[in-house]
Structure formats: structure tokens, C-alpha cells
Amino acid sequence: MNQSKNNIDVRAIFDRIAPVYDQLNDWLSLGQHRIWKEMAVKWSEAKPGDTCLDLCCGSGDLALRLARRVKVTGKVYGVDFSPNLLECARQRSRAQYPQPPITWLEADVLNLPFEDNSFAAATMGYGLRNVTDIQRCLKELHRVLQPSAKAAILDFHRPSNSQIRAFQQFYLDNLVVPLADYLGVKEEYAYISPSLDRFPIGKEQVELARQVGYATATHYPIANGMMGMLVVSKN
Numbered sequence: 001m002n003q004s005k006n007n008i009d010v011r012a013i014f015d016r017i018a019p020v021y022d023q024l025n026d027w028l029s030l031g032q033h034r035i036w037k038e039m040a041v042k043w044s045e046a047k048p049g050d051t052c053l054d055l056c057c058g059s060g061d062l063a064l065r066l067a068r069r070v071k072v073t074g075k076v077y078g079v080d081f082s083p084n085l086l087e088c089a090r091q092r093s094r095a096q097y098p099q100p101p102i103t104w105l106e107a108d109v110l111n112l113p114f115e116d117n118s119f120a121a122a123t124m125g126y127g128l129r130n131v132t133d134i135q136r137c138l139k140e141l142h143r144v145l146q147p148s149a150k151a152a153i154l155d156f157h158r159p160s161n162s163q164i165r166a167f168q169q170f171y172l173d174n175l176v177v178p179l180a181d182y183l184g185v186k187e188e189y190a191y192i193s194p195s196l197d198r199f200p201i202g203k204e205q206v207e208l209a210r211q212v213g214y215a216t217a218t219h220y221p222i223a224n225g226m227m228g229m230l231v232v233s234k235n
Contacts, residue, residue: 056127
């Protein structure tokens with residue numbers, strides 16, 4: 001019951017921020033999120049002709065990058081539970097890449113509507129921190145990946161260095177939240193700091209991935225530990 005309510009709450013947040021989502025991502029990352037997303041696609045090892053998955057696809061950044069990587073012979077599924085963000089993704093794909101091999105799908109990442117062993121590669125950007133059951137999400141992703149397939153999962157991270165952590169909090173409190181306030185979504189973006197406090201650190205993410213059956217799991221700190229990339233592979 002609580003999990004269902006939490007899903008509804010988070011979905012409502014992302015539906016409300018959809019119109020300013022890309023603008024706020026630029027500010028949150030000082031524009032660097034594009035580089036990190038390219039890293040995620042590279043580490044997923046998606047190849048031309050592959051069928052790939054982008055979980056919590058948001059406004060479509062990673063899915064579009066995957067589509068360019070797999071080319072017209074491949075296929076990409078962009079999954080999100082926010083219909084407003086999915087509509088943003090559809091509009092962007094029509095404007096930027098008129099014929100991408102992308103299917104946009106509203107679905108729950110804890111209960112994916114795909115057969116086992118469906119995907120040759122997968123990505124996830126800024127989504128794992130917001131799911132109600134991280135281990136279950138990783139397990140579902142493991143289920144739908146093909147043997148030996150890789151997934152790259154990018155997200156915010158609490159740095160271990162206390163000074164960098166203090167800078168991160170200052171940045172959130174004094175730049176991001178005021179910007180969100182200016183754009184009319186202050187309450188929606190106030191969730192970031194508490195969500196970071198709850199989010200498992202890198203070595204904990206690695207342990208969760210191994211517990212659900214991944215053959216390898218490595219967490220790479222990015223931006224002095226303020227971001228992180230969990231790269232996993234299936235047997």
C-alpha cells in the first residue's frame with residue numbers, strides 16, 4: 001500500500017516538472033549531464049542492430065543516444081511511468097531524429113512488460129534513486145537482459161569527502177532550489193536532497209547488484225563523487 005502511494009507521489013512530481021525537466025537538468029549538472037549520458041551509452045556497449053532498453057527515460061536523452069548507436073537496424077524501448085515526460089520524449093524525437101527506432105512506453109520499472117532475456121544493452125539515468133525498491137528494480141533489469149549484456153546506471157551520489165558533500169548541499173540549497181522556485185517547481189525539487197540521503201552509496205549499490213545475480217558490478221564515481229555510474233553485466 002505504501003509502495004503504491006509512493007509510486008503515485010513520485011509520478012506526480014515528474015509529471016509536474018516535465019515542462020522544465022531538461023532546463024533543470026542542465027543547471028543541476030552545469031551542463032555536464034550530456035557527457036555523462038554519453039559515457040553511460042558507451043559503457044552499456046550497445047552496438048548497431050541491438051535491441052536496447054532505457055529505464056526511467058524521462059524526456060528521452062539516453063534513449064535518443066542509444067537509438068543513434070544502434071542505428072536503423074536496431075531498436076530502443078524508452079520506459080517511464082510519467083506520461084507527461086513520455087510526451088516530451090516523443091516530441092523531442094520527432095524534432096531531433098525523425099525516424100528513430102524508439103518505442104516510448106509507460107510502465108513500472110519494478111514490473112517490466114518484457115520477456116526474459118530481451119535486451120542486448122540497457123541504460124538508466126537519474127532513476128534508480130527514485131524507485132521504491134532498488135533491489136527489485138535491479139532484479140527486473142537483470143531478468144530482461146540477455147546473457148552477457150551490460151547496463152549502465154547513472155545517478156546523483158553523496159560524495160564521501162565532507163568538503164565536497166558540503167559544496168553539493170550548498171549548490172542544491174542556494175542554486176538549484178531557487179531556480180526551481182523561479183520555474184514554479186520548488187516543492188517538486190526539494191525532494192532531491194532527502195532522496196540522496198536515502199540512496200545507497202557506490203559499494204552498497206555493487207552489493208545489491210551482486211545479490212540479485214549480476215556476474216560483475218562496478219561503481220565509478222564521477223564529478224568528485226557527486227555523481228556515480230553503476231555498470232553491471234549478466235552471466
